Structure formats: structure tokens, C-alpha cells
Amino acid sequence: MPLVEHSKHSQRLLVLALVLLLGGGFLATSLVSYQASLKSIRSSIVDTELPLTSDNVYSEIQKDLVRPILISSMMSRDTFVRDWVMQGEKDVGQMTRYLREIQEHYGAFTSFFVSERTLTYYQTKGVLKQVREGEPRDVWYFRLRDMKEPYEINVDVDMANQDRLTIFINYKVFDYDGRFLGATGVGLTVDAVIKLIDQYQRRYDRSVYFVDTEGRIVLTGAEGGPLGARVGTSLFDVPGLDDLKSKLSRPQIGTFEYHERGRDHFLNVRFIPELDWYLFVDKHEGGLLDGLRKTLYLNLAICVLVTLVVVQLLRRLMRRYQRRIAALATTDSLTGLPNRRGFELLAGQALQEARRDRRPLAALLLDLDHFKQLNDTYGHQAGDLVLQGFAQDLRDSLRQSDIICRWGGEEFIILLKDTGSATALQLAEKVRNDVAARRYPFKGVNLQVTTSVGLAEMHPEDALDSLIGRADRGLYRAKLSGRNCVCVEPSGNHDAL
Secondary structure (H helix, E strand, O other): OHEEEHHHHHHHHHHHHHHHHHHHHHHHHHHHHHHHHHHHHHHHHHHHHHHHHHHHHHHHHHHHHHHHHHHHHHHOOOOOHHHHHOOOOOOOEEEEEEEHHHHHHHOOOOOEEEEOOOEEEEEEEEEEEOOOOHHHHHHHHHHHOOOOOOOEEEEEEHHHHHEEEEEEEEEEEEEEEEEEEEEEEEEEEEEHHHHHHHHHHHHHOOOEEEEEEEEEEEEEEEOHHHHHHOOOOOOOOOOOOOHHEEEEOOOOOEEEEEEEEOOEEEEEEEEEOOOOEEEEEEEEEEHHHHHHHHHHHHHHHHHHHHHHHHHHHHHHHHHHHHHHHHHHHOOOOOOOEEHHHHHHHHHHHHHHHHHOOOOOEEEEEEEEHHHHHHHHHOOHHHHHHHHHHHHHEEEHHOOOOOEEEEEEOOHHHHHEEEOOOOHHHHHHHHHHHHHHHOEEEEEEEEEEOOOEEEEEEEOOOHHHHHHHHHHHHHHHHHOOOOOEEEEEEOOOOOOEO
């Protein structure tokens, strides 16, 4: 029993080692592959995708947002505007037609001119009003007039268009001697710019927003900036961007990484000098890694499945191998009969059944007479042939339920189940007579042997050793009696039959 337990323990250790080896190998391979793919994706995002997106967005801005700046700049240098003002602003219709032509030709939302001399605000429908210092809606003009910069971008309501929120590009106008004549420019509705940003975000699957030099969000899509932040909010007051603030204390160009709400973000920042704004292109890795994580989980599932299949196959092979080893350990290789070890296993069970069911059991111990002489005369091959033939004869003569075993050398033992001594004696005599009549051809010679048999019936107090011991004494008496006979060895009776 300890040997069996030791064998099972060794099997468990082997299976565990195999599981650890296969599982660890698969896991390590999957994780290394995952990390390599993750590194490749991140490198692609940081080094290629985000900069390329910034370039594309910047190109779109130059076309769609910077273009009004160029139009305003052109208007400020237009000789018609300067000559018309210097000639006294006599024909309002001329300026109105000019502004309408600019608006329609370049697709602007509105176009305007404000004269410094008369403080008149001209637009496509004519004179809008007179600008005045102290009027909140006119602050932009006087601010622009006092600025050193030639223009500004201003978000304000447009009185000429039902106070719709508009991005104005306000440009200074000077005469040929550099004297300030007023301000001109065009406007875009904020709604149009927001739609433009939304197009960028849908097209490139990135968050796109603009931040001024002070870190305030100045322009976002319809759903807001990072985490829904609105225009006017400081970028670094947005909850969840604390990690970004530590890396980017103020807007600066470059590529950055930060962690927000359990997600890794990749950020490309680019300065747009025409607007004096920073373009932020933000991408979190969640969506990109979903497919990669699914692949990892699939690989791990396959690894577990392969490991289980391999372990199951190994266990089957081990059981088959154990059965084969057990068969080799309990089977005589020459005759195919159970050997002594195999007999002990089978006989122990047979004795238990006989005691439990109170059924008779008889043991026959057989020995081939003068077998050594046969070996010496014809050789061991002849002896092996006889042993094989004799074993087959025993199998053919007895029932499948009977236990036949090669006890050792030329000795054989038989346990006859449900068989008393009288029936056992008849079977023993039949076996003896069949053997005596049997011939075993070998190299042109018909070999013949006889057998001596000792018989004993099991008693209630018998153990296997005592039963075999009595059969052995019967065999000994049979040999003393001249061989080729059967001797029964009951308790207290030593008569030869």
C-alpha cells in the first residue's frame, strides 16, 4: 500500500510539474507577445499617429480657420479700403458692396469695417451703429486699437446676425504713412467651428481641442474638451488631469503621456502661431487595446485548454503505462500466465470471496517431472517450448474463473474456485493424463513430459501460505511416490492417490 501511495504521489507531482511548465511557458509567451504588441501600438500612437493627426488637423485649420485671418489681413491692406476712408467715406454703398463681395466670395459668416475717423461700424447691410468707449460690446475695438499686435481673434456676439456667438478676426487698418484708420475683418460662427472640430474628432478618433497660452480651453467640440470641460476652463482645473499638470505645468509643444481614471492617455501638443493657441490632440489607449486584450484572453484560454488536454492525455498514457508495467510485473513473460506476484494478488481476493460466500476452494501445485534432464538433453529452447505448451494446455483444460500461475521454474499453481477436493481431484487427474498424452514437436523430436500434482482444499482457518504449504507437501509426497501422480494433502491425512 505505501508503494501505491508513493506512486500516486509521484504522479501528482509529475502532473503538477507539467501544468506549471506548460502553463508557465504559455503564460510567459502570451505576456511577452502582449507586451511587445502593446509597446508597438504605443510607439505607433506616440511616434506616428498623433503627430500625423496633428499635421492633418493643422492643415485643416490652415484651410478652414486660418483662412479668415488671411482674408482679414488682405482686407486691411486693400487699397480700396484705405482710399475710401481717406477720401471721406462718401459712398456707403461702395463699402457695403465690398464687404458683401468679401463675404460671398470667401464664404465668411460676416464681414465688417469700423472707421477710426467716424467710429462707424459698416457691414454687408450698411451702417450697423457707432462704436463708443464704455460700451461693453465695443470694448474689442478700443482694445485692438491700443494693441501692439496687428490683429486679434475674438469670440463675441454679432449684432448684425441676431447676436449669434461668432469668432471674429479683427485686423488693424493703416494708411500709407502708417496712421491708424480703423479695423476690418471677417467672422465665423462658433457653431461652424465646433462642427469642424467634431469632424476632426470623428475622422481621426481623437479628442481635439484648443488651449491658449495661459492654459485655458478656448475651443472644443460639441461635447466639450477633456472629460467634458467647457470653454474658459483652465486645463489644469479639470478633475482627473492632475497627472498631466505635473508633466505639463503650462502649454508646450511635444508628446506626453498621462494617466486618468484608470486609462493611459497619449497627448500631442502643437503651437499654432497664426492663432496664438495650442492644438491638443488626445488619445486614450482603451479602444486600441480592447482587441489586443481580447487576443491575450483568447491566447490564455487556448493555453489553458491545451494544458488540460495535454494533462489529460498524459494521465491516460500514465494509466496505460502503469497498467502495462503492472502487467509486466505480475505476468510471466514466457508463458503469459500470472507470475508469483500476480498470483498473490489474485489468490488473496479469491480467498476473501471464498470465506465471505462460504464456498470451497482448492489449490493444485504442479511440477514437470525430470524437466532439468529435458533441458540438459535438448536445450533451453526445448524447455521453453514445453513450458509454453504446458501453460496453454492448462488454459484450455480449465475454466476462465480458475487462477493459473507459473509458480517458478517448472512449477505451476492453480486455484480452483467453487471446487471441493473430490472435483479438484478429478480435474487434477485429467490434467495429469492430458499432459502424459501430449507431445511437443521440437526440431523433428516429439518431446514428452509428465507432471506431479499436490492438492489441498482450503479450510476455514487457512491463510494463503498455509493452503499452499499443504499443496506443496502433497507435491512432495507425489514426487516421493514415483512422480506422475496426484497426492491430496488434507489435515491429518498423508495418503497418496
